[in-house]
Amino acid sequence: MTDLDSFISGLPKAELHLHIEGSLEPELMFSLAERNGLAIPYATVEEVRAAYAFSNLQDFLDIYYAGAAVLCTRQDFHDLAAAYFARAAADGVIHAEIMFDPQTHTDRGIAFAEVIEGLLSAMADARAKFGMTTELILCFLRHLSEEAAFATLAEAEPWLDRITAVGLDSSEVGHPPAKFAGVFAAARQKGLKITLHAGEEGPPAYVYEALDLIGADRIDHGNRAMEDPGLVQRLSSEEVTLTVCPLSNLKLCVVDDLANHPIDRMLEAGLKATLNSDDPAYFGGYVGDNYRAVARARGLGREHLVMLARNSFTGSFLPPEQIAVHLSKLDAFLAAHEPG
Numbered sequence: 512m513t514d515l516d517s518f519i520s521g522l523p524k525a526e527l528h529l530h531i532e533g534s535l536e537p538e539l540m541f542s543l544a545e546r547n548g549l550a551i552p553y554a555t556v557e558e559v560r561a562a563y564a565f566s567n568l569q570d571f572l573d574i575y576y577a578g579a580a581v582l583c584t585r586q587d588f589h590d591l592a593a594a595y596f597a598r599a600a601a602d603g604v605i606h607a608e609i610m611f612d613p614q615t616h617t618d619r620g621i622a623f624a625e626v627i628e629g630l631l632s633a634m635a636d637a638r639a640k641f642g643m644t645t646e647l648i649l650c651f652l653r654h655l656s657e658e659a660a661f662a663t664l665a666e667a668e669p670w671l672d673r674i675t676a677v678g679l680d681s682s683e684v685g686h687p688p689a690k691f692a693g694v695f696a697a698a699r700q701k702g703l704k705i706t707l708h709a710g711e712e713g714p715p716a717y718v719y720e721a722l723d724l725i726g727a728d729r730i731d732h733g734n735r736a737m738e739d740p741g742l743v744q745r746l747s748s749e750e751v752t753l754t755v756c757p758l759s760n761l762k763l764c765v766v767d768d769l770a771n772h773p774i775d776r777m778l779e780a781g782l783k784a785t786l787n788s789d790d791p792a793y794f795g796g797y798v799g800d801n802y803r804a805v806a807r808a809r810g811l812g813r814e815h816l817v818m819l820a821r822n823s824f825t826g827s828f829l830p831p832e833q834i835a836v837h838l839s840k841l842d843a844f845l846a847a848h849e850p851g
């Protein structure tokens with residue numbers, strides 16, 4: 512391990528863009544299929560990994576939704592999230608905001624309660640075991656209707672005190688933020704924060720909609736905002752956090768090569784960019800791997816990496832006093848790791 516590798520592993524950080532269903536490793540997929548008596552269309556773990564060659568977002572989503580079908584019980588959701596938190600803790604993650612897609616499960620007849628209670632119990636364990644703070648983001652699937660999103664919001668009602676934010680994911684192009692203006696307004700009324708996937712494959716216009724029509728607190732991905740200097744200026748002056756996911760961008764062909772990834776150009780343009788893993792089991796790496804990959808490909812030094820970690824805390828949905836606690840852990844780490 513190089514000095515920079517170990518600096519990255521130890522660097523206290525938050526992960527803000529993580530789909531918990533996307534942390535389902537092939538090994539766990541097999542063991543849950545067996546536990547639930549379900550067949551999966553792969554014979555071996557190697558075959559599963561070989562299927563993870565995507566040329567766009569939809570290619571990935573088709574396989575990702577098929578994989579999620581092994582998740583049935585509260586215990587399954589608990590085990591899934593517990594595995595993620597353990598892996599994230601090893602990467603220096605001290606705060607995680609995890610997204611989940613209830614419709615992927617309720618549409619297969621799994622009760623909302625099974626999904627969320629399993630996740631919440633793993634979150635409580637992560638706090639006890641690793642001292643990690645965690646929050647839940649409920650995502651609506653944008654390829655479905657706004658009416659279906661309203662029904663999901665209604666199902667979530669008994670747990671709204673344990674859900675921090677609502678999000679919007681799945682197939683972006685053709686499903687602009689405007690399609691969901693009503694349900695996000697309703698979520699806002701209930702005190703929830705809002706973060707939307709925008710500008711991953713969709714045009715800069717979707718990022719404008721997320722800001723102007725939805726009032727998004729954060730933008731997930733946002734890569735294509737870089738095509739519009741006026742939008743970059745706006746995101747920068749309004750200090751909107753972008754949750755950028757380099758290995759995801761590479762796997763889904765949002766960038767052709769990590770050597771061309773815009774992460775440092777984003778920071779230099781004044782954008783509050785952060786680094787995240789998105790769907791680590793599918794994209795070949797957890798958050799630490801994302802830091803290491805862009806550090807190598809773009810020649811980032813400690814200054815950039817620290818800025819990214821700092822942005823991960825200030826861009827989180829934690830209350831200010833908890834952000835201050837995490838930032839003081841970052842500062843203590845930095846004081847103990849002065850370049851020598």
Ligand code: HPA
Nearest residue numbers: 530680681682708789790
């Ligand atoms: O990167 C993503 N984009 C859209 N939907 C998703 N669902 C999981 N990951 C993603």
Ligand SMILES: [Zn+2]
Nearest residue numbers: 530680731789
């Ligand atoms: Zn995502």
